[in-house]
Amino acid sequence: MFLGAVLSDFAYAQSYQIQWTNFASWLIAGGLVFAGLALLCAAIDLVRAERRGGRVLLYTLLLLATWVLGLVNALIHGKDAWASMPAGLVLSIIVAFLVIALTWLGFAGIRVGGAR
Amino acid sequence: MRPSAILSAAIVWTLLGACGGGDIDPAQAGPAPQLPDPQRGLLPGMTIANPAPWDGRQPTVPQGYTISAIATDLKIPRQTLILPNGDILVAEGRGGDDAPSLKPKDVIAGYIKSKGTTSVESGNRLTLLRDGDADGRYEQRTVFAENLNAPYGLALVNGGLYVANQDALVRFDYRTGQTRASGPPVEVTDLPSAINHHWTKALAASPDGRYLYVGIGSNSNITERGMAAEVDRAMVWVVEARTGMHKPYATGLRNPTALAIQPGTGQLWAVVNERDELGPNLVPDYLTAVREGGFYGWPYSYWGQHVDQRVRPQDPQQVAAAIVPDYALGAHVAALGLAFSTPAMGAEFADGAFVGEHGSWNREQPAGYKVVFVPFRNGRPAGPPVDFVTGFLSDDGKTRGRPVGVTVDPRGALIVSDDLSNTVWRVIPE
Numbered sequence: 095m096f097l098g099a100v101l102s103d104f105a106y107a108q109s110y111q112i113q114w115t116n117f118a119s120w121l122i123a124g125g126l127v128f129a130g131l132a133l134l135c136a137a138i139d140l141v142r143a144e145r146r147g148g149r150v151l152l153y154t155l156l157l158l159a160t161w162v163l164g165l166v167n168a169l170i171h172g173k174d175a176w177a178s179m180p181a182g183l184v185l186s187i188i189v190a191f192l193v194i195a196l197t198w199l200g201f202a203g204i205r206v207g208g209a210r
Numbered sequence: 211m212r213p214s215a216i217l218s219a220a221i222v223w224t225l226l227g228a229c230g231g232g233d234i235d236p237a238q239a240g241p242a243p244q245l246p247d248p249q250r251g252l253l254p255g256m257t258i259a260n261p262a263p264w265d266g267r268q269p270t271v272p273q274g275y276t277i278s279a280i281a282t283d284l285k286i287p288r289q290t291l292i293l294p295n296g297d298i299l300v301a302e303g304r305g306g307d308d309a310p311s312l313k314p315k316d317v318i319a320g321y322i323k324s325k326g327t328t329s330v331e332s333g334n335r336l337t338l339l340r341d342g343d344a345d346g347r348y349e350q351r352t353v354f355a356e357n358l359n360a361p362y363g364l365a366l367v368n369g370g371l372y373v374a375n376q377d378a379l380v381r382f383d384y385r386t387g388q389t390r391a392s393g394p395p396v397e398v399t400d401l402p403s404a405i406n407h408h409w410t411k412a413l414a415a416s417p418d419g420r421y422l423y424v425g426i427g428s429n430s431n432i433t434e435r436g437m438a439a440e441v442d443r444a445m446v447w448v449v450e451a452r453t454g455m456h457k458p459y460a461t462g463l464r465n466p467t468a469l470a471i472q473p474g475t476g477q478l479w480a481v482v483n484e485r486d487e488l489g490p491n492l493v494p495d496y497l498t499a500v501r502e503g504g505f506y507g508w509p510y511s512y513w514g515q516h517v518d519q520r521v522r523p524q525d526p527q528q529v530a531a532a533i534v535p536d537y538a539l540g541a542h543v544a545a546l547g548l549a550f551s552t553p554a555m556g557a558e559f560a561d562g563a564f565v566g567e568h569g570s571w572n573r574e575q576p577a578g579y580k581v582v583f584v585p586f587r588n589g590r591p592a593g594p595p596v597d598f599v600t601g602f603l604s605d606d607g608k609t610r611g612r613p614v615g616v617t618v619d620p621r622g623a624l625i626v627s628d629d630l631s632n633t634v635w636r637v638i639p640e
Contacts, residue, residue: 110522110523111436112312112433112434112435112436113436116312116313119313119314119315120313120314123314166252168314169252169253170252171313171315172253172313172314172315173250173487173520174430174431174432174433174434174487174520175430175432175433175434175520175521175522176519176520176521176522177250177432177487177519177520
């Protein structure tokens, strides 16, 4: 969803069509919901993990940072019309990059777990 | 933990910064207001009215004047009209229900702002108030017309009572002394009503009664519903009374919420609500003579040539053509009422215009929430505004009323509608 927000922001920046920034706003809101769920799971994981630290801690902190940046991005997208630009697009790109990194980190973790 | 701690600290700081300083009122009234640079934190500065009942209290008026409530328990009174026999017509209602929420922000902001307004249902009617024995108490109250659609602007000219609903201009035939309309109204013309973000349709009639002027607000704060939504918006129409034919009279007026004809000159004046979310001291709402064919800036610029960066695509040609309004009333005061005075109002308030200020939301320190008097000399505003009715926002932080329409009774009274306590107030010289 955060990736979709980047594309929508980009479309708005190119076309000035308001609907794209509306799309981006809702995609970010949706992204925050799911990232929030993931954050909850990661936090539980962190508490229950046998060996704390390392990858799980890194994952949780990175997810927290992503969520917080996503929230800031949502507030920036709450500004009217072009007031959300260019900060909105830049933040969307950063958040999407973080999400990709997190996904990679998450799946890498599973493989490690499977090999155990 | 360190990076996230820094991050959250940064966010708290930014949020506080957004709400913090800069609210102090600069000299913002008059022909040349000080305009600060635009500012907007992550959250807009907001203070929403905290409603409370009057409970025997009253608004404050200048020495030598008294105020009384002449009608209570109305259904959202907005504008009023004094009829030739002294009866008062009150337009009641609320419109704009069709404006959809486009962003998560709209859902949240809509809920917050609704806390500062009345929860009474829209009246969609005209109520007539009569003081049969001229003792200042309006003992007779009848429903003059009902089943209207958020009526707002009112005008009586050449035996026609014109009512600007949120979607159409309609006419009743009126005979002096009527307490009820003799039939359903005739439609003069449709008015732009798609979305209807700023739904109020202000109304004034030319002195000869041939033309009507209709104020039509923009469909957004600053084009965030898209340019296509702004066709036929943010302008004053001139409508031929006989045929209903219409054309734009002046454009770029973001939300012209009240129109009035200046006695003597016949010149059309308007109060206009300017854009939000540029900081507590931008952009001043204003009072201006409306020039035929004039462009007043919205959305591309404000107060003349101050470009609004939130609008894309921009239009430098339009910006260059934008007229600087005549008189700033202050940012976010939300002027909704306008009436020219008469000598019967007393020497100090004889020459000038009364302005009803509904009050701010986009500001930490509330502004408006009162009726001011703008003194005129030689037909032009001269001097700072004078408080005329205050006390709607009291020291305990509660808001007991919010002024909307103001009307001058030629016999010497100011009629003020209050759409929070659903009251009509009457101020008279002692």
